[in-house]
Amino acid sequence: MICQTMRIFVSIATVRRITLRFCWVKAPVFEPCIGFVSLSVPRLVLVLLALVAMPAALAKKPALPPQTPWSFKPLQQAPLPAVKNTAWPQTRIDWFILAKIEAAGLQPSHRTDERTLTRRLSFDLTGLPPAKSEISNLKSQISSLLASPHYGERWARHWLDLARYTDQTPDWLDSTKYAYLYRDWVVRALNEDMPYDQFVIRQLATDYLPESGPQDRVALGFIGLSPSYFKELQLPPSIIKTTVADEWEEHVDAIGRTFLGLTVACARCHDHKSDPITTRDYYALAGVFASVRMTERPTMGDEFWLPVKKAREDVAAMDKQIGELKKKKQPTVEIERKIASIKSGTPHYNMLMANAVEEAALFVVDADNKKGTKLDYKTGMARDLEMQKRGNPNDTGEIVPRQFLSAFSIKGQPRKLVTGSGRLELAHALVEEAAPLTARVIVNRVWKHHFGRGIVDTPSEFGNLGDAPSHPELLDDLTARFIANGWSLKWLHREILNSASWQQSSVAPESERRDPENKLLSRMTRRRLDWESWRDAVLTVTGTLDLQFGGPALSVSDAKNARRSLYSASNRQDMEPMLRIHDVPDPGAHSPWRTETITPLQGLFALNSPFMQQQADSLGAWMQKQPGGFDAVFARLFQRPPTMSEHDALHDFLRDREKDTAAWSQCAQALLAGNEFLFVD
């Protein structure tokens, strides 16, 4: 009954942290370290143990500390492996790939045809089907697509999945009317081929860089648009502290998984079970996020902003007055006139605002009336956090100074994160002492998007529990050269796309039979287009795609929305069913990779949605006008002429209905909803 007694005496909402929330990890290798929390132990014993061992638990080191994961180690460039078929490799990548294929007694697949390559390349780099004119040689196609502004749009989508980007944050935060500025910043940064280390630093701490101005603050959206959880301030601080601690955990988790491929947040309640990350490390990092506040910041300098700020405050006060006057049914014309004059008389009154962060230490304290809670932000200050026992913010221990993960110490010392919140030092640590890991993680992400499979196939888990790399020497070789080439993502794409490995055919029966998961990469994996690429492709071939760049998001169900899917509004509280059924990830959490499903609901969308009908109408009407049978539509959709049997199938379908626009639309829809349009060889 101790369990029950305890529950009664300890404040609600905090008790359950005494046992380890969320962290039941099957890790046979490290069984000795986790026997303590094993669920086979009866609950009562567990709680007893927790109570008795609590003070000691944090200090106590497991008998065998987790070993350093391979991914933490310095990059090692091995000599190219020997291969038999020396004629096959085109880039260094191919030597590593071929060596493993040959060792398994297999052959690489033949180079696929130019048409397939062009289509594959176009979707990979821009998320759009190939334009007709792209018939030049592959190298120049790669260059031209990398130079296309649509490249940034495509790869921004990949990044925004990791950054849990949303256009809409809860209404208790500042407005997110301008959330899109962060999205557009990502597009621009990728198009400009901003070195990846810079890309990281900018998103965490651009406001600390001398070369960066107020207009760059939009880059801070990575943290500035983080999830925020509801806090009922009528409740006592003991409950609110838990919610706030959950938010810090979210931020540490997002940073850890996105940049480092590590589940740092596991260490909130206990030392990480399998990686050398301690609870101390966790609170040392969480202190950075306890020292920032998500807020709107102006995109122009103080000389413009301060008058705007004053004017907006004045207008807000007058709006309030208007409300009161209206209640009393008194005239408001005079004040409204004043407001109009302030707005027109203040230069840049409608200045764009960045969803950013500012330095402010958060303390969760009793409200002044002692009945509820106050969130006490101390602007300009930073704070170090106390260690929380078993993740319980109401049971704290010693204060931990803010610093980077101890596993990445320099001369035995982790980097101190002391300037302001420590964001800039954190960013530098990610790309300096943790550079091998940070770079391996991004190289692997890019690789996985090109091959459908990562060298490490758990792209956000590079710790001991993640998958081992299938080609470790290749990953190190490529990563080392990536860094040597100035962390250039476009260099990386070129290196991959010019390889014989990437140019293989996806039709390879022997390889499919012997290596169904394609771990050896002895063929190209056939991939399904994701929702965005598929919708964009449909709009492209029906001639309705609106290629305008950037700006505010539109609802994807708006019938007039013909813009690229990147610009569809993403709402954490109310995700559009159209997005949800098509595997678009929940924007409330870091998504390392899209989980692909093939479901009847998607089929219903393809068959019956107004979107598909509208697009089919456009394409059908165009088809009907084309001379020369079905060649034109096949060229447009598949860059090839129809086969005889395809021609006959369409012909039969339309027989005696050649003048019926509905029949043409139905025919067009069958092509748009078919597999050839959805899959890339």
Add this chain to the structure above:
Amino acid sequence: MKMPPLITRREAITRMGGGLGALGLAASLNAAGGARTHFMPRAKRVIHLFMNGGPFGPDFLDPKPSLTKYAGQRPDGADLRTERPTGGLMPSPFAYAPQGESGLMMSELLPNLARHADDLCVLRSCHTDNPNHGPALLLMNNGTMTERVPSMGSWLSYGLGNENANLPSYVVLCPGRPVRFSILWSSAFLPAQHQGVYINHTNLDAKQMIPWLHNERISATDQRRQLDLMQQLNHAHLAARGGADVALNGRIEAMETAYRMQSAATDAFDVSREPTKVREMYGTGHFANGCLLARRLCERGVRFVQLYYGNGQPWDSHSNHDATSRKLAADIDRPIAALLGDLKQRGMLDDTLVVWGGEFGRTPVTENGNGRDHNPHGFLMWMAGGGAKGGTAYGESDEFGFKAAVNKMHVHDVHATLLHLLGIDHERLTYRYAGRDYRLTDVHGRVPRDVLA
């Protein structure tokens, strides 16, 4: 049995990597005639009647004479912190009588349900962790107050698959929108086919309920022709690629299922196909329609139907509590009694678990004079059918019905019990995400044997 449904993460990923999602799993389960579970299931499906806003247990199934005795007072045990300031104890005015062979004490608010007293397993000692609607809704639905983990229904769908490939495995019915909305039926990191399909059944036209279920512009014959054309091209495309690609095959099958679903789902969601006698038995109103829909769906193999009582949080009686409670009870009593009777008559109550409750309860002390505040310390739920022990009241709340006191059941325990009745060991239904094996019950959960039939 071709494929064990309680798939391991690796199997799941392998299968996803092959691109074959829901369909392959559901189809094979269907072919196999059901799911393989950890142990013999008592229930095959669940209907969760969700009284959103939070009902007050002592109005219904937990008599508290002490409320009258100490009316207006605030004795020691009644001085608990809840969301808002509260006053003295307020008696529940509804008379109790023993019902059924079991003599289960039930209030006058449930005259029809009283006929099923011997089917009810009342959990009088439930408790949760937070007095706000949002976090409490999340805990009840998703097993944690933190957002972004899969909902209970998604776990069931993931664990058990679907009995009917032509219908979704998890359907959420609400005449309007519950607070927090779609997060409550999110599949989060589980594959998307396990998310709840949300249906606003305010409009009973089946074709309007499921998005894109129906195409006004094309006849069934023409659509079949269109699909035949598409599949002809798909098969040629597949053949040119060796014929074995699971993703291409999966999509071909999914299109066929979608086509069939148009009529299957239209049928399942069309309550007008019920005989008048049955319609009358359930009564009228959105909740009655929801109960009838739930039965139709379960009958056709839907694994989990969650029926929210209404838009927003109708049970949230911060003021005028007694009148609200009376009105709401009148609205649910007949339909629920009809549902239990109907399931029983069809031989389905044995393997259909019906669960009733809110996200928390309400205080025995007043708020705003005649209202009741949120109460996470103690609240009441009940189960019926599906292996739950009928005619039972399990656990006790304290003297005032404020706090769970004896044989307490945390929400995690409710979840563990529910999974248990479905044949699932809640500790073994896991999914690897972000370096951890997640469970519905986190690291908690206990199954009290006394509630099992």
